[in-house]
Structures are given as C-alpha cells and as structure tokens.
Amino acid sequence: MRPVIERLAAAHSDAAIALEFTSPLELLVSVMLSAQTTDVNVNRVTASLFAKYRRPEDYLAVAPQELERDIYATGFFRQKARSLRGTMKMLIEDYDGEVPRTLEELVRLPGVARKTANVVxxxxxxxxxxxxxxxxxxxxxxxxxTRQEDPVKIERDLVRLVPREDWGRFPHLLIWHGRRVCIARRPRCEECVVNTLCPASRV
Structure with a gap:
C-alpha cells in the first residue's frame, strides 16, 4: 500500500478537494449540494449562495421556494433544499450553530449520508x-x-490497508488518478505510475 500511495502522491501533488469553501458550514453545504452534479457546477452556485447565506439561520429565514431557486442549478433542488433546511435546524438546536466533527453526529443531519460525513x-x-x-x-x-461492490464494505477493506494518517488524502489521490489516468472505460495503463503494482494493468 505504501508504494502505491507514494507514487500517486508524487504524480498528483495537487490532489485536493475541488469544492471551494471558507468555513466548516460552507464545506458541509457544498458537499451536500455536490450529489449528482459536478464540483465545478457546485462552485458556480455557491459563489453567490455563500454571499447570501452566511449562518444556519439564514437558510431558515427565507421561503423554501427561494432556497430552491438559489440552488436550482445543482439538480434535485427540492430534495436538497429540504435537507439543507433540516440540517440547519438541527445545527441550531443541537450544536449551537456549529458543524459537528464526529461521523456519528454528522450522519444524524438530514441528507448527510456516510460519504458526505466522511468528506466533511x-x-x-x-x-x-x-x-x-x-x-x-x-x-x-x-x-x-477489495473485491467488494458495496461502498461500506469497500471502506471496511480500505481502512484495514491504508495507514490512518493517509485516510484523508488517499481518496483524493485515487480520485485524481481516476480522472486523469485510470479512467473507467479506457484506462491509460502505459501512463500509470503504479502499473507495475496493479493486477489489472494492461502493460
């Protein structure tokens, strides 16, 4: 595992989250909006959204339809607006308006599943x-x-293999490598820095 991480880190030194945010609240909102759309699209929406909605209370101060309009371009806007309003209500009532830090607390928030909680x-x-x-x-x-298909089971396999200090950056390395080199249908194995370590390599 260590050689894979080191080679990917050298090849993708810029690997990081693509969402743009300046606070834990903005991070949470961005990740919630990123479902079924691109990070680029989310960033376009949040550029104006975060100027208007600065605190959890701001999301509850407008009519639901207004929030829906403001996030319309991210898709599934009604469902996302409901989740955002529910989350803001819980942040205010249970966490003094602050974003919790533990996985157990994060997944309690409406619309926040394990993947979102892990990212945050x-x-x-x-x-x-x-x-x-x-x-x-x-x-x-x-x-x-892993040989698993279910994300929870895949995560279970990965946490056994990946050193804990790399849990945060490991997904970014794979995501960037997956976008640039190990693409879904036609992986560029000849360009891959881990092709000598990969059982699926075509080189």
Missing part, C-alpha cells in the same frame, strides 16, 4: 473513515485492494 470530517482534519466514490471504488478494485 476529513476536510476538517478529523478523518474517521475513507471516502468511497465511483473513482475510489473502481481503482481500489483494479489495484486489488
């Missing part, structure tokens, strides 16, 4: 698991780290 915890410097998205799943399978 990792970016806040308190990773308690490993984010599993489509790239992490695909590359983990190709590299022989």
């Amino acid at each position: 915890a990792a970016e806040l410097g308190t990773p308690q698991g490993i984010v599993v998205d489509t790239h992490v799943r695909r590359l983990s399978q190709r590299l022989g780290f």
Whole structure:
C-alpha cells in the first residue's frame, strides 16, 4: 500500500478537494449540494449562495421556494433544499450553530449520508473513515485492494490497508488518478505510475 500511495502522491501533488469553501458550514453545504452534479457546477452556485447565506439561520429565514431557486442549478433542488433546511435546524438546536466533527453526529443531519460525513470530517482534519466514490471504488478494485461492490464494505477493506494518517488524502489521490489516468472505460495503463503494482494493468 505504501508504494502505491507514494507514487500517486508524487504524480498528483495537487490532489485536493475541488469544492471551494471558507468555513466548516460552507464545506458541509457544498458537499451536500455536490450529489449528482459536478464540483465545478457546485462552485458556480455557491459563489453567490455563500454571499447570501452566511449562518444556519439564514437558510431558515427565507421561503423554501427561494432556497430552491438559489440552488436550482445543482439538480434535485427540492430534495436538497429540504435537507439543507433540516440540517440547519438541527445545527441550531443541537450544536449551537456549529458543524459537528464526529461521523456519528454528522450522519444524524438530514441528507448527510456516510460519504458526505466522511468528506466533511476529513476536510476538517478529523478523518474517521475513507471516502468511497465511483473513482475510489473502481481503482481500489483494479489495484486489488477489495473485491467488494458495496461502498461500506469497500471502506471496511480500505481502512484495514491504508495507514490512518493517509485516510484523508488517499481518496483524493485515487480520485485524481481516476480522472486523469485510470479512467473507467479506457484506462491509460502505459501512463500509470503504479502499473507495475496493479493486477489489472494492461502493460
């Protein structure tokens, strides 16, 4: 595992979350909005959204339809607006308006599943698991780290293999490598820095 991480880190030194935020609250909102859309699209929306909604109370001070309009471009806007309002209400009532840091607390928030909670915890410097998205799943399978399909089971395999100090950056490395080199249908194995370590390599 260590050689894989070191080679990927050297190849993708810029690997990091693509969402733009300046506070834990903005991070949480961005990740919640990122479901079923691109980070680029979320950043376009949040550029104006975060100027208007600065505190949890701001999300509850407007009519639901207004919030829906403001996040419309991210898709699934009604469901996301409901989740955001529910989350803001819980943040105010249970956490003094602050974003909690533990996975157990984060997944209590409406619309926050394990993947979202893992992203938020990792970016806040308190990773308690490993984010599993489509790239992490695909590359983990190709590299022989797991045979599982279910994200929770894949994460279970990965936390046994990945050193805890790398839990935060490991998903970013796989995501960036998956976007740039190990693409889904036609992986560029000849360009891959871990092709000598990968069971699925075509080189």
